[in-house]
Amino acid sequence: MxxxxxxxxxxxxxxxxxxxxxxxxxxxxxxxxxxxxxxxxxxxxxxxxxxxxxxxxxxxxxxxxxxxxxxxxxxxxxxxxxxxxxxxxxxxxxxxxxxxxxxxxxxxxxxxxxxxxxxxxxxxxxxxxxxxxxxxxxxxxxxxxxxLAVGLHGVKRGKVQPGDRVLVIGAGPIGLAAAYWARLAGASHVAVSAPSNRRQAIAEGMGATSFIVAQDDATLAHAAAEALGGAPDVVLECVGLPGMIQRSLACVKTGGRVVVLGVCIHQDHFHPLTGLAREADIHFSVVxxxxxxxxxxxxxxxxxxxxxxxxxxxxxxxxxxxxxxxxxxxxxxxxxxxxxxxxxxxxxxx
Incomplete structure (x- = not known):
């Protein structure tokens, strides 16, 4: 062959x-x-x-x-x-x-x-x-x-429920798949964020109710809360770069859930106090x-x-x-x- x-x-x-x-x-x-x-x-x-x-x-x-x-x-x-x-x-x-x-x-x-x-x-x-x-x-x-199955597994790990507000960080195929399944799971609002709007049309076609172009944690947290009508119940991190776990914690609501789907091949760090203050759950999701x-x-x-x-x-x-x-x-x-x-x-x- x-x-x-x-x-x-x-x-x-x-x-x-x-x-x-x-x-x-x-x-x-x-x-x-x-x-x-x-x-x-x-x-x-x-x-x-x-x-x-x-x-x-x-x-x-x-x-x-x-x-x-x-x-x-x-x-x-x-x-x-x-x-x-x-x-x-x-x-x-x-x-x-x-x-x-x-x-x-x-x-x-x-x-x-x-x-x-x-x-x-x-x-x-x-x-x-x-x-x-x-x-x-x-x-x-x-x-x-x-x-698609990678995205589905992440949404299940995040226990997305009907009515949840969901933020998907990343508009690659896994992020788009996560948005697709979040909407099928009954999420009331799904925001997808990315550094540019190149994939906005695809994201919206797959279930995103809003699309956010944001470059830093504070900007994204504010824009996500505004787009979703409140801080997200679930954040699905689908980028896999250093800093994305911290960005997810900065955005999620108190008592919310962060699911890491992105494959980060570098050492990363985040501030535990951010997650501690929110009593956030962090889950990792693979395959x-x-x-x-x-x-x-x-x-x-x-x-x-x-x-x-x-x-x-x-x-x-x-x-x-x-x-x-x-x-x-x-x-x-x-x-x-x-x-x-x-x-x-x-x-x-x-």
Whole structure:
């Protein structure tokens, strides 16, 4: 198969010919129809504490068609269109049986050193990680499920209730997904903040009732309270830069909840007194489970399709290295997807 390989910091992804994956017991191989480029992929190709150990095929936001099924797999067969959590668990431990293969002590994570990811023509995943796609959904919809599930998990961690006032800090795909789920959870007002209004239209289309351009804590706290009709009950931090936890605490109401979804790869600090004075709860949120993937699929299938507006481009494997590098700078793009088959005319539908 063809795949994009990371060989080191400062080097563009290289298109290479790799061995096709073969499913073992409890595994399936997916022909990748779309794979989204995530900020995590960019972080892992930069010089930091989380740099991937090359060679690595990245990509964990994928969907496609099952082409091979391993031993002891039931309920799945070749030809089925699926999205999948990018994990292979043992299938037998408490975490796997609960639909959380990322907590499995022996899990393999696609898109890391452990397992080739979705920036390739094929990817291998655990059968228990697969969620079939209804006929009404496209392959591109399926590749949106992973970032949507990250947002859903954060909203659940924040216990967003009907009538809550919610502030989302960050208008990237995770922040937009968080706004989408906050509104579906019944939040009365959802404000999204960002350094510019480039994604205001997408945010409003996905459920934001207001959009705030703010550069500092005090300005944001004031603007959020004004836009929401009071300090936010829940703040969802979706930026992942130093200072964002402190900014969240400066904004949240007394007795409110802060959920950290942003992946910060640098050391950070905040003033405990700020949180202490407000008796604020801080929660950290990472990834999702199978049930949350299913919830995302069901929402899209029910007609809540506004997340499609996040997809701003789709590129083939030949174009992907340049598109990947371009995302390191501020850009008009939101979610760029890779279609591994676009260059040879074998694209899967949507």
């Amino acid at each position: 063809r795949g994009l390989v990371f060989h080191g910091v400062g080097q563009p992804l290289q298109l290479e010919t790799l061995d096709d994956p073969t499913p073992s017991a409890g595994e399936v191989v997916i022909k990748v129809g779309r794979c989204g480029i995530c900020g995590t992929d960019l972080h892992r190709t930069e010089d930091n504490i989380w740099t991937a150990r090359p060679p690595v095929v990245l990509g964990h936001e994928f969907a496609g068609e099952i082409v091979a099924v391993g031993k002891d797999v039931t309920g799945l067969q070749a030809g089925m269109r699926v999205t999948a959590l990018p994990y292979i668990g043992c299938g037998k431990c408490r975490a796997c049986l609960a639909g959380s293969p990322h907590h499995c002590p022996s899990n393999l994570n696609a898109g890391t050193e452990a397992l080739n990811g979705g920036f390739a023509e094929y990817v291998k995943v655990g059968a228990g990680s697969c969620v079939p796609l209804p006929a009404a959904l496209s392959i591109a919809d399926g590749a949106l499920v992973e970032p 999702y489970d199978v049930a949350e993937f299913q919830t995302c699929v069901d929402a899209l299938d029910a007609g809540h399709i506004s997340p499609r507006s996040m997809i701003t481009d789709s590129v083939g494997l030949l174009e992907a290295p340049a598109a990947f590098e371009a995302l390191r700078q501020r850009t008009h793009q939101c979610k760029v997807m890779i279609d591994p088959w676009a260059d040879n005319g074998q694209s899967l539908q949507g």
